[in-house]
Amino acid sequence: MLQHERAESRAGWMFITPALVLIGVFFVIPVLGALVLSFTDFDIYSIGNPADTRFIGLGNYRSLFADPLFWKALRNTAYYVVVGGPLSVVVSLAAALLVNARLIRWKPLFRSAFFAPWVTTLVAVALVWRYLYHPQYGLLNAFLGLVGVGPIDWLGNPRWAMPAIILMSVWKNFGYNMLIFLAGLQTIPPQLYEAAELDGAGQWQRFRQVTVPMLGPTFVFVGVVTMIAAFQIFSEPYVMTQGGPLKSTLTLVLFMYEQGFRWWRLGFAAAVAVVLGLLTLAGTAVQLRLRRGGERVV
Amino acid sequence: MRRKLEAVALHALVIMAAVLTAAPLLWMVSASFMRAGAATSSPPPLLPAPHTATLEHYRALFTSQSLGRYLLNSLVIAGGGTLLGVAITAMAGYGFAKLRFRGRDPLFRNLVLLMVVPGQVAMLPMFLELRELGLINTLFGAMIPVLAPIYGVFLVRQYALSIPGDLLDAARIDGASEFRIFRSIVLPTIAPVLVTLGVFTFLSAWNDFMWPLIVLSDDARYTLPVALANLAGEHVQDTELMMSGAVVTVLPVFLAFLFLQRYYIQGIMAGSTKG
Numbered sequence: 001m002l003q004h005e006r007a008e009s010r011a012g013w014m015f016i017t018p019a020l021v022l023i024g025v026f027f028v029i030p031v032l033g034a035l036v037l038s039f040t041d042f043d044i045y046s047i048g049n050p051a052d053t054r055f056i057g058l059g060n061y062r063s064l065f066a067d068p069l070f071w072k073a074l075r076n077t078a079y080y081v082v083v084g085g086p087l088s089v090v091v092s093l094a095a096a097l098l099v100n101a102r103l104i105r106w107k108p109l110f111r112s113a114f115f116a117p118w119v120t121t122l123v124a125v126a127l128v129w130r131y132l133y134h135p136q137y138g139l140l141n142a143f144l145g146l147v148g149v150g151p152i153d154w155l156g157n158p159r160w161a162m163p164a165i166i167l168m169s170v171w172k173n174f175g176y177n178m179l180i181f182l183a184g185l186q187t188i189p190p191q192l193y194e195a196a197e198l199d200g201a202g203q204w205q206r207f208r209q210v211t212v213p214m215l216g217p218t219f220v221f222v223g224v225v226t227m228i229a230a231f232q233i234f235s236e237p238y239v240m241t242q243g244g245p246l247k248s249t250l251t252l253v254l255f256m257y258e259q260g261f262r263w264w265r266l267g268f269a270a271a272v273a274v275v276l277g278l279l280t281l282a283g284t285a286v287q288l289r290l291r292r293g294g295e296r297v298v
Numbered sequence: 299m300r301r302k303l304e305a306v307a308l309h310a311l312v313i314m315a316a317v318l319t320a321a322p323l324l325w326m327v328s329a330s331f332m333r334a335g336a337a338t339s340s341p342p343p344l345l346p347a348p349h350t351a352t353l354e355h356y357r358a359l360f361t362s363q364s365l366g367r368y369l370l371n372s373l374v375i376a377g378g379g380t381l382l383g384v385a386i387t388a389m390a391g392y393g394f395a396k397l398r399f400r401g402r403d404p405l406f407r408n409l410v411l412l413m414v415v416p417g418q419v420a421m422l423p424m425f426l427e428l429r430e431l432g433l434i435n436t437l438f439g440a441m442i443p444v445l446a447p448i449y450g451v452f453l454v455r456q457y458a459l460s461i462p463g464d465l466l467d468a469a470r471i472d473g474a475s476e477f478r479i480f481r482s483i484v485l486p487t488i489a490p491v492l493v494t495l496g497v498f499t500f501l502s503a504w505n506d507f508m509w510p511l512i513v514l515s516d517d518a519r520y521t522l523p524v525a526l527a528n529l530a531g532e533h534v535q536d537t538e539l540m541m542s543g544a545v546v547t548v549l550p551v552f553l554a555f556l557f558l559q560r561y562y563i564q565g566i567m568a569g570s571t572k573g
Contacts, residue, residue, distance in 0.1 A: 004470060008397055011476035015393030016405075018386045022446035023409070026424060031415055033423030047429075098312050103305040112559060113316040119555040119562065120323070121505045123523035124544035127530055128326045131537055137338040139325060171319065176566060183567035232416050235507045239527055253418050253508075260422050261512055270422050277419040284414050 031277075037270035044264035053267075060271035070272070072247050073255040076162060080251065081230040081283075084166040088226055089219070091170055092177030097211075099178070100185045111182070115175035122172065126239040129168045130155065133240075155241050158248035165236045165249055173229070177222045184218030185211070224287045231280050252276050323548075330355060330542035337537040355542035365546060367518065368525040371437060373550075375510070375521060376503040379441035384496050386446050391454020392484050396461055397476075406455070413448050418508070425512055439513045440521065444503045450495050457491035458484065494565040497558050504551050522547040 039055055040046075046053040064070050095114050099107055117125065132138050133154035141151045154164040188211065196206045234253040237243050243250035243258070252272060260269030328344065329337045331351040336343060346352075359365040394406045424442075425434070433439035461484060469479045485492075507523045514520055520528065526543050533539055555562060 005398070007476065008470075009399035012393050012397030012399035012402065014476075015389040015397060015480070019390035019446040019451055022386065022442075023412070023448065025427075026442050026445075027412065027415075027417075027420055027448075030420035030423040030427060033427070034419050037423055095315065098308070098315065101308055103301070103308050104312060105309070110312050110316055111563070114319055115563065116323070116552070116555065117319060119501060119551050120548045121523055121544075121551065123505075123507050123527050124547040125322065125326075127526065127540055127544050128322050130530075131329070131337070131541070132322060132325070134338075137340065137342050137537075139321075139342050139344075142342050171322070179563060179566045228414075228416065232418055234418070238507075239530065256418065256422075257508070257512075261425075266422050266426070273419045273422060277415055280416050281414060 034270045034273045034277075037267055038274045040267045042267040042270075046266070047264060056267075060268045063268065064271045064275070069247065069250070070255065073250045073252050076248065076250055077231065077233070077252045079162055080166060080169075080233055081227060083163075084169055085223070085226050085230050087166065088170045088174055089177060089222055092174045092222070093181050093215075095174060095178040096181035096185060097207075100182060111179075114178055117172045118175040120172070122235045123239055125172060126168065126236055129164075129171075130240050133164055156245055158246045161241050161245060161249045165233075165240060168240070169233070169236055173226075177226065180222055180225075181215065181218060184215045188214045220287055220290055223290075224284055227283050227287065228280055231276065231283065252279075326541050326544050326548075329538055330545045332538045334536065334538055337541070338535075355539045356546070358539060359542055359546065363525075363529065363543075365522075365525070365543065368520050368522045369546065371519060372504060372521045372523075375437050375440045376500050378437070379444040379503045380496055380500040382441065383444045383447065383450065383499050384492055387450040387495060388454055388485070388488065388492055389480070390446070390451045392458045392461075392480060392488065394451065395455040395458035396463065396466060396484075409448055410452060413452070417443060421509065421512060428513060433513075435514055435516050435519055437519065440510045440519075441503065443506065443509055444499050447499065450499065453495055454488060454491055458488050461487050493558075494561045497554065497561050498565060500554065501551055 038060055039057060040053050041056045041059065042050075042053045098104065099110050099114065104110070132140050135141060135151050135153040135156065138154070140154070145151065152160055154160050192210045192214070193206055196210050201209060232253055233251050234257065237249040237251055237254050238257075241249045243254050253276065256269045256272040256276065259265045259272060325344070328346065331353070332343070332346045333350050333352055334354070336346065336350065394402060428434050428439050428442075433442075465483060466479055469483060474482075505523065506521075507527070510521045510524050511527070514524060517525070517528070526540075526547055529543060530540055
């Protein structure tokens, strides 16, 4: 190796080392650590005396799969992912189409207005919504009352609590996906629409035959990002409902947090973390497979 | 004529949607100025009653609730984390893009693969690790998630790939050290992506809740979101006080957004089509 090549190689390692060390120490090791921890009985006593910890094989996973609370948390999280994810995508696409419409003026203004909730602090706006959802004094029920809908106990009724959290998250997050859809819409060549119009396609047909297929890759990107974020939902139920009422908003991450940091059952909580990681990987793999299909269409 | 009607209808729709989107934030601001107890009356008021608007809740937050301290903690964690994180990420992104060394590309590919693992998976062992290192309850401990974000390394690398290699080689022939090259050629070139990275890093550090909640147990170290969630536990009934707390928490990132809008919007729109 020439001397200047050696110098460049040394510099290369020097430049990436700080990041590699941080990622290794604070991400790779803890992720592997979670796997190891999930095979141990690490609990509140182990914190005082780590030597007490024993390997218990799949013990945590056995108790996890036998725990009705885990299945409840899994079902709630699935509800949030399956209902909230698509709803968020539809609202984002609608907002993007509206802002992108040819006849609309002051586009940047509306774009910013729709995006603004995304930059706000979740804990703060979750609190705001807690008051908006108040059964007696909340603005939402006041408006619904005007159109004759009786007061709904949004966060106090196990049937409504998760939909209320979904509505709030859609409001908070749709602006992000809207921007991604806008970027996608702008890559569609206008000639395609002109050609479709010449062929006599109406507005709905142009949307079905041109916009949707051309946005294929965008849908996959948005789908993956939205789904990964949805699996990780924690702060919304923590602030708005503490997982209640009747555990109807207990999510996987909230369950992990409570087991790990409230009851200090870190081994057991690590098993929850591993399940969360595997579910996210599986979901991502499915969506990426869809992407390959999607790209063939385009 | 039909066109005109359509335009009016579309504008009515988009304005209504924008007002609905802004409503929760507008109500938050409005309620924060209402007298204690005024927000919880029937029917719920949209604005403070005439001549009753008050700053008493903001005063109470900064005197009896020591919100100033939490504001400072949040600023140190988000500001310090952003400066350190952008510096570390800029070096790594450039290193992976332009400096030739053995094993670089496989290493980078593995790094990108790591992005699919959610951060929460690492939190329990990371807590134990930080305990061993004596970093629990420190502001530095709370900064850790933003110090070397992998997506940031990815973002900087994509941008730095466009730096012409000839330019760097010419500087080397002139005898410039690698660090000198980084400082005087690379940094100015990748500055725009670093600003984008900076605003997103600051935003995520400022808004983060779960990690600071875990790592900061002493309430003198709380960040604004953690303090606010804690306050909400004690003062659920004090709607107006809580809303002023929410305003103080949201305001800094909201102002940053107003002034740096294009970096947010371009950052997201570019990231999706290139990535």
